[in-house]
Amino acid sequence: MSRRRSSFTTFRVAALVVVVVVLLAPLVWMLLASFKSNVDIYDSSKAVFFSPTLDNYTKVLAQANYGRFILNSFWVAFASTTLSLLLGVPAAYAMSRFTMNRSALVVLMARVIPGVSLLVPWYYVFSNLRMVGGYTVLILSHMFVALPLVVYIMMGYFDGLPLELEESAMVDGLTPIGAFRLITLPLSVPGIATAGILAFIFSWNNFMFALVLSDAHTKTLPVAIFNFVGYASIDWGGLMAAATVVTLPIMVIALFTQKYIVSGLTAGATKG
Amino acid sequence: MATSAPALRTSVSTPAWARWANDHRKWLFAGPAMAFVAVLIVFPVAWTVYLSLTDAEGSVRAEKELTGAANYLDVLADTSRFWPAVLRTVEFTGIALFFEVVLGMCIALLLWRPFRGEKWVRVAILLPLVATPVAVGMMWRLILDPNIGFANQVLGWVGIPPQPWLAGEGSALVTTAFIDVWQWTPMVVLILLAGLTALPEEPHEAALVDGTTGWQRFRFITLPMLMPTVVVAILLRGIDAIKTFDILYATKGKGGGSFHEVETLNVYAYGLSFDYNEYGVASAVLILFFLIIIGSMWALTARRREELS
Incomplete structure (x- = not known):
């Protein structure tokens, strides 16, 4: 028995090491390549040992005007997340407390609808209003991703908060809205943080909406990456530096908010 | 006694608009999000259904005509x-x-x-x-x-x-x-x-x-x-x-x-x-x-x- 136990432990450790290596090695490779000159990238003998250079990053940040794209990405993700929370948190509360299942279903359908089917009508309407290329359209389009996520996570969260707290607050003289504002909302901060962080990440990572609805000045980072992909050749060093610039902020946020991200991604998974 | 007294006080001191807001809080809370969804999701989906029945192409401002199921038949035969x-x-x-x-x-x-x-x-x-x-x-x-x-x-x-x-x-x-x-x-x-x-x-x-x-x-x-x-x-x-x-x-x-x-x-x-x-x-x-x-x-x-x- 004890020998079987220890052989299982050995197997488990080995398997976990393989999992970690497979998941992290590609990211490490991207990071390494972003510090290599293009000559070193083409030289397989310099896979791990090379003289690191910051040229790719100076090129990305200076020549390719990435400072602006970083701000674009940040502004669009921040605004769409904030607006989604403002609309989504009260809506989720009403849907949870009044069991508005049909309304909830309509909002959650947004997770199923292919984004392209919205892009065509949006493009139709917004180009007639001469709004394509502006921040407003980008923020609204990213809310399509963020709002259903907020409603989904917050509905689950409100379902889990006991009704008794609000009821006793109302007995003590608070109005229903007062009870929501002074009792439920402060208790929901972890849920709101979860929803906000995930909405921000998904908005930051979104590519397709900005691909169609942004212009040269408002494009977000995932679209701007394509500046390094030419028809004839690819500037690999610059491309990997650009890819690192997009992913690194989100990974840093993820490391510090791991608990919230995991609880948000698995929300509703165990209710069956 | 202790429970009814504060409730009475609130109903007297709350202004009419606040009482209205509390009575209609269901749609006051859910309304804005539902309006957003209606304008930016339900309406576009309905428009996609409409477009699929027309010969819309080229410019987004171009004239288009209803062609019925023609697009579907073309696509399914493709x-x-x-x-x-x-x-x-x-x-x-x-x-x-x-x-x-x-x-x-x-x-x-x-x-x-x-x-x-x-x-x-x-x-x-x-x-x-x-x-x-x-x-x-x-x-x-x-x-x-x-x-x-x-x-x-x-x-x-x-x-x-x-x-x-x-x-x-x-x-x-x-x-x-x-x-x-x-x-x-x-x-x-x-x-x-x-x-x-x-x-x-x-x-x-x-x-x-x-x-x-x-x-x-x-x-x-x-x-x-x-x-x-x-x-x-x-x-x-x-x-x-x-x-x-x-x-x-x-x-x-x-x-x-x-x-x-x-x-x-x-x-x-x-x-x-x-x-x-x-x-x-x-x-x-x-x-x-x-x-x-x-x-x-x-x-x-x-x-x-x-x-x-």
């Missing part, structure tokens, strides 16, 4: 682009889902019981998940490059000839599916792990006393109890996998590559809309695509609904 795209969508989603669920289950079981260094493994699992998909596509494009990529270098060490990966006409779709597996297996792991942690311990312990093997306990106790969570994982992941766009566009560009190697329905509908401006046909493809998604979700949850009713 064996050069539409049906291959359907097959590719099924193949991509099938491969990705199968490996994500099987590998996800294995990794979740490995992580189930606490161990030293658990924190670090969890970090490794989280990073691919939050990485920007376009950047992930570019990253794999370099790693899988047939000439300079690290993947073929590794194969060379163990004596396997270099593979074309994304550049091969036959291998591109499978390769992109495995990029999806790399990025999204962690999502399945997290969901299954949440399900495993919520399972009751007693059946497991009882089976242990009965002298069962590890495989028997998994097959006859853990798996059946975990099944609802597995279905949720398949649903959530399937909905996203079938709509994959970023990875395909980042690795193969417009139209799913020069030979449409990775042109799934989503990529095809995007190309029709924004590369060819064939809005009418694109809308018909999108409606059919939507029906396929709803249909597979319905089939997937059919047994579960039966159990509930």
Whole structure:
């Protein structure tokens, strides 16, 4: 028995090491390549040992005007997340407390609808209003991703908060809205943080909406990456530096908010 | 007495508008979000249905005429682009889902019981998940490059000839599916792990006393109890996998590559809309695509609904 136990432990450790290596090695490779000159990238003998250079990053940040794209990405993700929370948190509360299942279903359908089917009508309407290329359209389009996520996570969260707290607050003289504002909302901060962080990440990572609805000045980072992909050749060093610039902020946020991200991604998974 | 007195005081001191707001709070709270959804989602979907019945193409301001089911008949008869795209969508989603669920289950079981260094493994699992998909596509494009990529270098060490990966006409779709597996297996792991942690311990312990093997306990106790969570994982992941766009566009560009190697329905509908401006046909493809998604979700949850009713 004890020998079987220890052989299982050995197997488990080995398997976990393989999992970690497979998941992290590609990211490490991207990071390494972003510090290599293009000559070193083409030289397989310099896979791990090379003289690191910051040229790719100076090129990305200076020549390719990435400072602006970083701000674009940040502004669009921040605004769409904030607006989604403002609309989504009260809506989720009403849907949870009044069991508005049909309304909830309509909002959650947004997770199923292919984004392209919205892009065509949006493009139709917004180009007639001469709004394509502006921040407003980008923020609204990213809310399509963020709002259903907020409603989904917050509905689950409100379902889990006991009704008794609000009821006793109302007995003590608070109005229903007062009870929501002074009792439920402060208790929901972890849920709101979860929803906000995930909405921000998904908005930051979104590519397709900005691909169609942004212009040269408002494009977000995932679209701007394509500046390094030419028809004839690819500037690999610059491309990997650009890819690192997009992913690194989100990974840093993820490391510090791991608990919230995991609880948000698995929300509703165990209710069956 | 003590309970009724404060309630009385509030009803006197609250202004009329506040009382109105409290009485109508259901729609006051849900209304703005519902209005947003109606204007930006329900209305566009209805318009897509309308466009699919017209000959809309070219400029967005161009005149268009109702052509009835013509677009649908054309699309359904199209064996050069539409049906291959359907097959590719099924193949991509099938491969990705199968490996994500099987590998996800294995990794979740490995992580189930606490161990030293658990924190670090969890970090490794989280990073691919939050990485920007376009950047992930570019990253794999370099790693899988047939000439300079690290993947073929590794194969060379163990004596396997270099593979074309994304550049091969036959291998591109499978390769992109495995990029999806790399990025999204962690999502399945997290969901299954949440399900495993919520399972009751007693059946497991009882089976242990009965002298069962590890495989028997998994097959006859853990798996059946975990099944609802597995279905949720398949649903959530399937909905996203079938709509994959970023990875395909980042690795193969417009139209799913020069030979449409990775042109799934989503990529095809995007190309029709924004590369060819064939809005009418694109809308018909999108409606059919939507029906396929709803249909597979319905089939997937059919047994579960039966159990509930």
